Amino acid sequence: MSAIPATRGSGTATEQTPRQRHLTDRAKAERRLAYMLIAPAVIVMVAVTVWPIINAFILSLQRADLRFPENNAFIGFDNYGSVLSSPLWWADVLHTVIITFFSVGIELVIGMLVALAMHRVIFARGTVRAVALIPYGIITVVAAYSWRYAFELDSGWIPGLFGIKSDPLASTTGSYVAVIISEVWKTTPFMALLLLGGLALVPDELHEAAKVDGATSWQRFWKITIPLMKPAILVALLFRTLDAFRIYDTVVIFNNGAHNTETLSVLASNQLLNRLNLGLGSTVSVLLFVLVGIIAFIFIKVFGAAASPTGGD
Amino acid sequence: MESTFQKRLGWSGAVILIGLFALVPVVWIISLSFKDPTTIGDGNFFPTKVTTANYSSIFNQSIFTDALRNSIGIALISTVLAVFIACFAAYAIARLNFPGKNILLIASLGIAMFPPISIVGPLYNLWRNIGLYDTWPGLIIPYMTFALPLSIFVLSTFFREIPWELEQAAQVDGATPYQAFVKVIAPLAAPGIFTTGILVFMICWNDFVFASTLTSTNSAETVPAAIAAFPGASQFTEPIGTIAAAAVVVTIPVIIIVLVFQRRIVAGLTAGAVKG
Numbered sequence: 001m002s003a004i005p006a007t008r009g010s011g012t013a014t015e016q017t018p019r020q021r022h023l024t025d026r027a028k029a030e031r032r033l034a035y036m037l038i039a040p041a042v043i044v045m046v047a048v049t050v051w052p053i054i055n056a057f058i059l060s061l062q063r064a065d066l067r068f069p070e071n072n073a074f075i076g077f078d079n080y081g082s083v084l085s086s087p088l089w090w091a092d093v094l095h096t097v098i099i100t101f102f103s104v105g106i107e108l109v110i111g112m113l114v115a116l117a118m119h120r121v122i123f124a125r126g127t128v129r130a131v132a133l134i135p136y137g138i139i140t141v142v143a144a145y146s147w148r149y150a151f152e153l154d155s156g157w158i159p160g161l162f163g164i165k166s167d168p169l170a171s172t173t174g175s176y177v178a179v180i181i182s183e184v185w186k187t188t189p190f191m192a193l194l195l196l197g198g199l200a201l202v203p204d205e206l207h208e209a210a211k212v213d214g215a216t217s218w219q220r221f222w223k224i225t226i227p228l229m230k231p232a233i234l235v236a237l238l239f240r241t242l243d244a245f246r247i248y249d250t251v252v253i254f255n256n257g258a259h260n261t262e263t264l265s266v267l268a269s270n271q272l273l274n275r276l277n278l279g280l281g282s283t284v285s286v287l288l289f290v291l292v293g294i295i296a297f298i299f300i301k302v303f304g305a306a307a308s309p310t311g312g313d
Numbered sequence: 314m315e316s317t318f319q320k321r322l323g324w325s326g327a328v329i330l331i332g333l334f335a336l337v338p339v340v341w342i343i344s345l346s347f348k349d350p351t352t353i354g355d356g357n358f359f360p361t362k363v364t365t366a367n368y369s370s371i372f373n374q375s376i377f378t379d380a381l382r383n384s385i386g387i388a389l390i391s392t393v394l395a396v397f398i399a400c401f402a403a404y405a406i407a408r409l410n411f412p413g414k415n416i417l418l419i420a421s422l423g424i425a426m427f428p429p430i431s432i433v434g435p436l437y438n439l440w441r442n443i444g445l446y447d448t449w450p451g452l453i454i455p456y457m458t459f460a461l462p463l464s465i466f467v468l469s470t471f472f473r474e475i476p477w478e479l480e481q482a483a484q485v486d487g488a489t490p491y492q493a494f495v496k497v498i499a500p501l502a503a504p505g506i507f508t509t510g511i512l513v514f515m516i517c518w519n520d521f522v523f524a525s526t527l528t529s530t531n532s533a534e535t536v537p538a539a540i541a542a543f544p545g546a547s548q549f550t551e552p553i554g555t556i557a558a559a560a561v562v563v564t565i566p567v568i569i570i571v572l573v574f575q576r577r578i579v580a581g582l583t584a585g586a587v588k589g
Contacts, residue, residue: 027410033490034411041402041461042417048458049424052435059434110334117327130575131332134339137567139519141537142560146338149345155553157341157358185338190582197583217320246428249521253541265430265522272434273526285431292428 053289059282066276079283088267089284093291096263098176099251100244103183107240108233110184111191118192119199136189144253147182175259182250187243191236198232199225231303238299242292264288339564345557353553367558377559379531380539384563387449387535388517391456396510398457399464400502404494406465407472408480418466425462429455429522440527447528452535455523460513467512467581471505472498508581511574515567536563 060080063073083089114132121128135143150156151174153167168174202225210220226233248265251257257266268288272281341358348355349362371377406414436455437446445451475498483493524538534542540559543552571578 030409031411034405034409034414037401037405037409038417040398041465042420044398044458045421045424045461048436048454049427049432052432052439053427055435055439056431059438113327114331117324117331120324121328126575128328128332129579130572131335133571133575133578134335134568136578137515137571138339138564139521139537139560139567141521141540142342142564143338145540145556145560146342146345149553149557150338150341154354155345155356157356160356185334189335193579193582196579242426246430248430249537252521252525265428268430269433269522269526272437278434278438282434285428285434288428289431292426296423296426 053286056282056285056289059278060286062279064277064279064282066278075279079279080287083280083283083287089287091260092262092264092267095261096245096247096265099180099183099247099261099263100241102176102180103187103244103247104237104240106180106184107188107191108237111188111195111236114188114192115195115199118196132192133189135186136193138186140186140249141253143186144182144250147178147185148254151178169255170259172259172261175255175261179250179254179261182254183244183247186250187240191240194236194239195229195232198229198236201232202228234299234303238296238303241295241299245292245295246288264291339568342557342560342564345553346561348554348557350554367554368562371555371559371562374555375531376534376539376543377536377555380534380536381562383449383531383533384518384535384537387452387456387533388514390449391453391460391517392510392514394453395457395460395464395513396468396506399461399468399509400506402461402465403468403472404498406469407475408477421462421465424459425466427459429459433522433526436523437526447530447533449533451527452520452523452533455527456517456520460516463516464509464513467509468502468505471508472502474505475501504577505581508574508577511570511578512581515570518563518567 061074061076063071063075063078065071118125118128118132148169150158151168153159153164153169158164159168169178206224206228207220210224215223246265247263248269251261251263251266255261257263257270262270264284265288268281268284270281271277271284275281344359345353346367347363347365348360349364349366352360352362355361402417405411406418432455436451440446440448440451445454479497479501480493483497484490488496519537520535521537521541524535525541528534528538531539536559540556540563543556543559
């Protein structure tokens with residue numbers, strides 16, 4: 001992505017002789033130091049993510065059920081066949097996509113409003129920022145409980161306020177609305193901050209010039225602000241889409257996937273930890289990993305194309 | 314010109330709405346935590362009968378007090394380790410020329426987007442075999458790992474802003490690169506390191522995926538996992554009051570952090586995400 005921190009003014013030795021076979025001693029020492037410095041981070045990240053995902057892939061090729069260890073066997077891609085032909089998997093893909101689509105979409109709109117408000121507001125800037133940030137700091141599990149108890153018929157204030165007589169969380173639609181509102185509440189501040197960063201890059205002079213030419217604020221928003229913010233919007237969408245696609249905490253706290261809200265992460269953890277089926281659970285994990293990779297790839301392609309005219313930062 | 318006042322009024326209205334939306338769930342959970350068991354199901358937004366029984370109840374249960382200790386200890390250790398390791402890598406990225414720098418940044422970004430649940434199975438298996446299941450290190454290791462990419466991105470952005478001539482000056486005066494780092498750069502980098510620490514702490518404090526899958530008892534269960542496992546008065550009653558009280562207790566430190574360090578959090582998040 002565009003975000004490679006530039007090395008400003010450093011390493012002049014290698015820059016002067018880019019293709020020379022014999023590096024100067026200084027450049028060699030610099031490389032050695034660099035590798036020593038990054039080694040701990042690289043080792044930790046590889047050991048704790050790359051190794052387990054390979055391990056998950058190997059497990060996904062086996063019949064591995066902790067309840068029946070004597071049946072363990074290498075079965076090739078059979079698990080993938082079972083998962084991909086199972087209606088449960090496709091139902092959970094759909095649930096995950098619905099939650100992701102609506103949460104991220106609503107967040108983008110509210111996040112943009114929050115960012116504009118934070119950008120424009122002259123009075124009590126610090127207070128506005130602090131209040132808008134609070135949901136970001138609150139534990140997802142806590143946020144989910146707060147919204148769940150707010151929606152529940154027995155305890156909540158929401159059914160009373162809207163005159164709802166049946167438990168909203170006992171229906172599919174109600175559960176989705178509640179889960180999505182909880183997600184939106186918790187993560188809009190993050191979205192707003194990323195958008196605020198992009199908003200700060202839009203020069204005031206452009207708006208002044210357009211005002212002189214008689215553009216309305218609505219026109220200025222769509223013709224100036226949005227195009228210039230495109231890279232920031234795409235980054236915010238990328239981060240939040242991938243994050244929402246992995247949704248686990250909120251769904252587990254609300255009803256652990258009941259009423260057709262089970263998502264892919266919940267499916268993976270159920271297979272692994274409740275049914276102790278490491279083979280199938282790992283297959284779901286690997287497929288989820290691949291899906292996340294595909295989404296990231298598409299975004300980065302789009303992002304790269306959109307961000308290139310503006311160049312690096 | 315004539316619409317300036319209206320516009321300001323409009324934005325003020327928007328700000329108030331945003332504030333309400335942000336604060337209502339917080340006030341609601343606080344209000345629930347002070348509700349008496351007999352009125353907890355009345356659906357009133359504010360308690361009609363205020364009690365602190367829920368708080369004294371959770372502080373008398375080891376499931377909560379142990380979880381609080383685990384949460385604080387595990388989050389702090391993970392934060393210190395992640396920021397420490399990330400400092401070295403970020404220094405190399407901001408400061409040194411070496412082949413593979415882009416690969417390192419892209420790989421970190423990949424890990425930042427990694428679905429944690431994908432490695433829960435292998436870790437669960439391995440941790441059980443080597444005795445890390447349900448221990449502090451069993452959570453610290455994944456927390457530290459998932460905090461590293463953000464730490465590296467945020468720190469390298471901050472490190473680029475440091476006047477590096479000072480380091481060269483120190484080296485000219487005979488300091489080794491290591492000395493130049495510790496004596497000259499580290500003090501200048503401290504604010505960025507602190508900001509990164511806040512963000513990382515909040516990530517570790519928030520985790521539920523690993524906490525709920527890689528622990529099973531009071532010895533390592535953190536608060537988010539413990540709250541979800543709170544026992545009710547009977548099998549069929551949800552312990553709403555105690556869950557709410559526990560939720561408020563773990564929320565207070567974060568709200569204080571957010572209020573005190575909001576400027577830093579905004580700077581860190583935008584540095585890490587937009588530029589990173």
